[in-house]
Amino acid sequence: MSKLVLAYALVMLIQPINAEEFLRVMPELTTNYQPDTSGTEGGIWLIMKDAEEALKNSPSRINDPELDAYLHDLICKLTPEYCPEIRIYVIRRPHFNATMAPNGMMQIWTGLLLRAKNEAQLSAVLGHEIGHYLRRHSIKRFDDAKFKTSLFSFLTVGIAGAVATGHMNLNAGRSVLDISQFSMYASIFAYGRAHESEADKYGIQLLADAGMKTEEAAKLWESLTAEFDAANYKKPKPSLFFSTHPAPKDRIRKLNAYSRILSSRLDKEESLGLKAFQERISVHMKTMLSDEINLRQFGQTQYLFQSLLADGISPGLVNYFLGELHRIRKEEGDFALAKQYYEEAKKYEDHDPELYRSLGIMYLKEKNYTLAHAQFSDYLAQLPEATDREMIEYYMTMGR
Amino acid sequence: MRTSNHKIACLLIISSVVISGCATTKQHSSISELQPTLSNLKIALMPVDVRLSILTAGGMHEPQAEWSQAAEKNIHAAIKKIEETRELEFVQYQRPDAADKTASTLIELERLHGAVGQAILFNKYQVKLPTKKDVFDWTLGSTAIVMRDATNADYALFIHLRDSYSSGGRIFMQFAAALLGVGIAGGQQIGFASLVDLRTGDVVWFNYLASSAGDLRTYEKAKKTVDLLLKNLPT
Numbered sequence: 007m008s009k010l011v012l013a014y015a016l017v018m019l020i021q022p023i024n025a026e027e028f029l030r031v032m033p034e035l036t037t038n039y040q041p042d043t044s045g046t047e048g049g050i051w052l053i054m055k056d057a058e059e060a061l062k063n064s065p066s067r068i069n070d071p072e073l074d075a076y077l078h079d080l081i082c083k084l085t086p087e088y089c090p091e092i093r094i095y096v097i098r099r100p101h102f103n104a105t106m107a108p109n110g111m112m113q114i115w116t117g118l119l120l121r122a123k124n125e126a127q128l129s130a131v132l133g134h135e136i137g138h139y140l141r142r143h144s145i146k147r148f149d150d151a152k153f154k155t156s157l158f159s160f161l162t163v164g165i166a167g168a169v170a171t172g173h174m175n176l177n178a179g180r181s182v183l184d185i186s187q188f189s190m191y192a193s194i195f196a197y198g199r200a201h202e203s204e205a206d207k208y209g210i211q212l213l214a215d216a217g218m219k220t221e222e223a224a225k226l227w228e229s230l231t232a233e234f235d236a237a238n239y240k241k242p243k244p245s246l247f248f249s250t251h252p253a254p255k256d257r258i259r260k261l262n263a264y265s266r267i268l269s270s271r272l273d274k275e276e277s278l279g280l281k282a283f284q285e286r287i288s289v290h291m292k293t294m295l296s297d298e299i300n301l302r303q304f305g306q307t308q309y310l311f312q313s314l315l316a317d318g319i320s321p322g323l324v325n326y327f328l329g330e331l332h333r334i335r336k337e338e339g340d341f342a343l344a345k346q347y348y349e350e351a352k353k354y355e356d357h358d359p360e361l362y363r364s365l366g367i368m369y370l371k372e373k374n375y376t377l378a379h380a381q382f383s384d385y386l387a388q389l390p391e392a393t394d395r396e397m398i399e400y401y402m403t404m405g406r
Numbered sequence: 407m408r409t410s411n412h413k414i415a416c417l418l419i420i421s422s423v424v425i426s427g428c429a430t431t432k433q434h435s436s437i438s439e440l441q442p443t444l445s446n447l448k449i450a451l452m453p454v455d456v457r458l459s460i461l462t463a464g465g466m467h468e469p470q471a472e473w474s475q476a477a478e479k480n481i482h483a484a485i486k487k488i489e490e491t492r493e494l495e496f497v498q499y500q501r502p503d504a505a506d507k508t509a510s511t512l513i514e515l516e517r518l519h520g521a522v523g524q525a526i527l528f529n530k531y532q533v534k535l536p537t538k539k540d541v542f543d544w545t546l547g548s549t550a551i552v553m554r555d556a557t558n559a560d561y562a563l564f565i566h567l568r569d570s571y572s573s574g575g576r577i578f579m580q581f582a583a584a585l586l587g588v589g590i591a592g593g594q595q596i597g598f599a600s601l602v603d604l605r606t607g608d609v610v611w612f613n614y615l616a617s618s619a620g621d622l623r624t625y626e627k628a629k630k631t632v633d634l635l636l637k638n639l640p641t
Contacts, residue, residue: 049459049469063513148468155464156575163582170586 011246028267031208033140038091047108047145054109061095061111068096068116068290076286077114077132080125084133084212088140100297102230106135108144119287120294121230121310123317125279126222130209137208143201150197158190192247202251203260210261214268219278224261227254229313238305284319291320292358295327304335322354326361333364344368359388363398375405429617431634432531434542437610439640442560449601450559451496452516454481456567458622461593463575473623480628481565487629493641497559511552518546519564522609523600531614542609550607562604565635567597569622595620599635611640
């Protein structure tokens with residue numbers, strides 16, 4: 007068994023990429039494609055239609071027409087031909103993810119908006135999802151799974167027949183079925199992984215066509231890998247056979263190789279689109295940062311927030327939420343760090359008034375009543391409509 | 407050993423050909439007749455949630471758009487027939503415009519019933535929770551009054567049906583398995599009809615249907631299913 011694993015691993019690692027050519031991936035859909043309603047695809051589109059209705063009105067959906075329009079414009083930059091038929095939905099989930107349904111319905115999770123550092127990185131993901139749509143991956147995967155599971159069922163009946171008629175030993179039959187089932191699932195997942203690779207390639211192809219900085223695609227995965235490495239709990243090892251996506255380092259390697267071939271033609275600064283991107287998501291920053299804190303995975307969150315700070319993103323809010331992180335985590339040294347971050351946040355225009363409450367509570371804990379009361383008055387002054395006014399006013403009576 | 411296997415095999419083959427499958431329904435009713443407060447009794451007929459699929463040899467469900475659309479038409483035609491023969495009047499519910507103030511509440515109520523219906527199906531009739539044996543307290547809550555105001559109807563009828571049909575490959579497999587004395591399930595029809603009193607949000611009448619036969623793709627057979635589903639609906 008270990009020889010099999012070794013052989014598989016070797017085959018996976020040694021995959022040369024032709025340095026001279028980049029075979030373009032072509033779309034497999036016509037524009038405004040509508041499937042035949044009598045087939046598999048028609049049925050899947052019907053289900054997707056229901057899912058889209060649910061998604062439109064979902065409480066998880068962030069309904070910001072300006073953000074939607076901005077994202078849609080990016081999609082049109084990448085594929086002016088197909089963008090009219092692609093719908094984008096921003097979903098409030100603090101994880102790095104985007105999905106594409108076979109009928110052109112795309113989801114972007116807020117965790118992805120928070121982690122992408124510029125338009126090029128965001129577009130790399132948008133392009134990847136567009137690749138899934140234009141190459142009909144979901145439909146192909148369904149057909150593939152259907153074929154393989156049916157084959158396995160027939161095999162089961164065949165083996166059962168062979169055993170029943172005495173042509174095969176029962177234990178041998180069981181082993182064959184076990185291995186076949188394992189292979190079936192491994193094959194189904196491998197097919198999916200091949201699609202993910204193809205979508206990566208399509209994405210970077212679209213980036214290059216749009217004149218965007220192609221090296222950003224791999225950079226996005228590098229920073230994501232660094233974030234996962236900073237986790238403060240042991241992450242399970244991704245399965246060799248059953249992963250849905252190729253390993254990040256394989257994706258990074260391939261994306262870098264593609265980028266070397268298709269280098270950007272636009273002026274580097276412009277193609278990063280930082281200003282427009284930051285402006286569009288700034289109104290959602292507080293929600294996104296607060297959702298990250300609520301995950302209580304402080305190792306990763308700390309890495310992410312430090313990285314945002316280093317890039318100068320929303321310094322008032324990021325400092326405040328770093329304060330929150332340390333205040334909630336309560337490990338050695340966190341108390342002092344929290345106070346530090348709150349004080350730092352005050353210096354910036356985009357700080358949140360809630361920081362005064364948190365800071366006040368910390369000073370209260372230290373029995374530093376003068377400073378505590380000062381924070382609480384600032385809190386109430388900046389947030390006159392505060393719903394916890396009575397409690398804060400009670401805090402202000404303490405220590406007198 | 408071989409003889410009894412042989413007997414079982416014969417029985418299964420014959421049964422798969424001859425027996426057309428049985429349909430069972432289980433019903434709950436907390437009212438014997440409708441008690442409307444509005445002058446003319448109307449029941450809001452909610453968009454029918456029906457999906458037909460092929461059951462593949464490997465056990466996957468492949469949804470079919472044309473079949474589902476045909477089934478929806480047949481169900482509506484059958485309901486029209488029922489309207490004529492019984493003292494019932496249905497008014498078709500229209501999903502609200504996005505611009506409507508109450509749009510999001512109405513959409514949520516419809517989706518809520520999707521969840522409530524599934525809960526009843528699963529907990530009362532399939533898994534049969536002991537705590538729900540003599541209790542039927544499912545409700546959409548008092549917000550349902552918003553739907554009553556929007557539809558001008560005191561009651562709403564929800565219909566949910568999922569029907570699967572064995573593919574050619576699966577039928578072959580069922581036959582082959584029967585030869586070996588093993589029964590493999592074919593397509594199933596599962597669904598419910600649920601009547602909600604929009605003044606309180608309570609589910610006042612519920613009919614659960616499970617069948618291994620039935621075909622919603624043709625009007626005559628679909629009518630049989632709908633008649634069974636709406637049997638003893640209070641008037």
